[in-house]
Amino acid sequence: MTDIVQSVGEFATDSPADRRGWYQSEEFRQLLRRRYASEDRFRILGIAAIVLAAVILLVLLASIVAKGYPAFVQTEVRLDVTFEESVIDPSGSRDERALSGANYQRLIRSALQDIFPDATGRRVRRQLTDLVSIGAAFQLRDMVMSDPSLIGQTRELWVLASDDIDQFLKGNIACGTEHAARLGGQPCTVPENERRVNDRQVGWVDQLIVEERIRRSFNTVLFSAGDSREPELAGILGGVVGSLYTLLVCLLMAVPVGVAAAVYLEEFAPRNRWTGLIEVNINNLAAVPSIVFGLLGLSVLLNFFGLPRSAPLVGGIVLALMTLPTVIIASRAALKAVPPSIRDAALGVGASPYQVVSHHVLPLAAPGILTGTIIGMAQALGETAPLMMVGMIAFIVDIPAGFTDSATVLPVQIYMWSDSPERAFTERTSAAIMVLLGFLIAMNAVAIYLRKRFERRW
């Protein structure tokens, strides 16, 4: 900068001839070249930054997808189950209590025994039943409960394999035979006592494969079940529903309050020391770590007001407090962007200040407000820390049915799964992250779509 000033100072005189001379001089050309060079440097830097960001994002997504996609399929085992009356309902009363309390695990065990008659002894039989998920027994119970006439019949059923067998066949437990290798199993490299699947079980699985009693199918459990200690029975529905309830509370609280606050501050409040102070504080609130809002929720909402722990209601309020500054700041920016001439025009024909805002300013600011709101909601959807403080980290199996039911949210569930020791939870963690990312992308797409539509109206 200074060198430009200096050189011009030396050369530029009031004579037009001198000025032309300067613009044609070698020195000026050098200056020009330097200007272009710095422009090029800037452009290269910018492109490099974008490429770097894109690569990092791609690597991240690729690793998540690569880890997560096997979780969308699940191994099943075909069994010929005999619904023996002597096991299910020895008294023959068909009483619901008796039917639901019966020992269905025994039916599974005997079905497996039929396939492998030479498995004898307590420990060996136990290892045999470990091939299928304990969810299989629940599956049988549900079938009998909905159709008691099954009792006494034999049915061919596909039941869930246990998570160990599933992982073994997906090649995540390093031991497999020639048959298992066809389905993705890895050759044996790890000593037997360090594996979750021992040699005898490997042999059984081999035989099941040969008899075509093993198949892979889409993992519906992942999307239709709540959480579980058993990976093959664990699903994200509880977290998704919990997130929906929590976000709904957050939306219903943060948007009206945030937009109203923004409209008041921007359109009606006098500019004085107090509104200045409020403005500074709102900006500061946006920078407060989210866990602080969790602590606030814990001490005020739970301890003082006695609201239920782990409830979407409390989580939603906490998230609303957290997103409020975002919504206010985005809304104020959107309101500020509405040209003052529109306000003058409306006032000039005699609109009241409220009419100016509701008829003209708000509709024009709506796309911006909407974008800000959705960004705030997306932020809230991904939040874990403050929700843990109000107890939404509990292990909850049931799908929440209301705003005060115990619930967890998707990101917290992801966090809990990532902490689980079972191998099968690792891939489910990535799968759940994919679902969460899907929601976030969908929300942003909706924001863009709505903004485009609104803008076209004007």
Add this chain to the structure above:
Amino acid sequence: MVSKMIDATTTPWVQVTAPGGGTGRIKIRSSGVKVYYGDKQALKGINLDIAENSVTALIGPSGCGKSTYLRCLNRMNDTIDRCRVEGTISLDGEDIYGRTIDTVQLRARVGMVFQKPNPFPKSIFDNVAYGPRIHGLARRIEDLEEIVQRSLERAGLWSEVKSRLLDPGTGLSGGQQQRLCIARAIAVNPEVILMDEPCSALDPIATAHIEELIDELRANYTIVIVTHNMQQAARVSQKTAFFHLGDLVEFNDTAEIFTNPRDDKTQGYITGRYG
């Protein structure tokens, strides 16, 4: 337009309308109007009477307070936080800064056209219909349509837009937009129309259009117009007020001001010696 050449020595290029017109009644009377923006005084005590059904032009160098005075007349200055108005302004004898006056009602009676055309980002029809709608001037849609048509006709825009009333008003040309804004102001049926440099963004043809329009509107409305264009002031107005540094230096019949200014500053300004 009734006009004649005046072979005055001071301003040989100026055409001046014949004095007269109007009812002779005073519509707006201001006395001792002082306006402050924070600590800065923008108007230093203005006494100015505006006659009914006539055009009053406000002229003066940039920053002398013309817009400020104009905005006092419909209390648009209320929207500026640091702005303070002293003195009295009365409309038909009623103090518009008095306690009983309602600004919404006042602005319906005193309409305004701004320097930059500012149509709402709505359809042409809605632009004009907005005022009548909020003020309840039309019970039925046919009435509203009639008001819109009449206003657009008066603003000289009807023939150009009648086939596309539902197109956005922002899609019109600058001159058309300004006439749309005039139609919007007329539609609420005000008594006074304030215009702040309405032609400054327009080409000569659009300007001529609007000047003609102002001359026609004069029959039914009291018009106050701010302009930097001496010819325009001379062509359209009956009275002219010359402002300078927050003072009203001279106020007289337009013909008098342009042919026979009393004050040196006025003379200097209208002959273009400074401004």
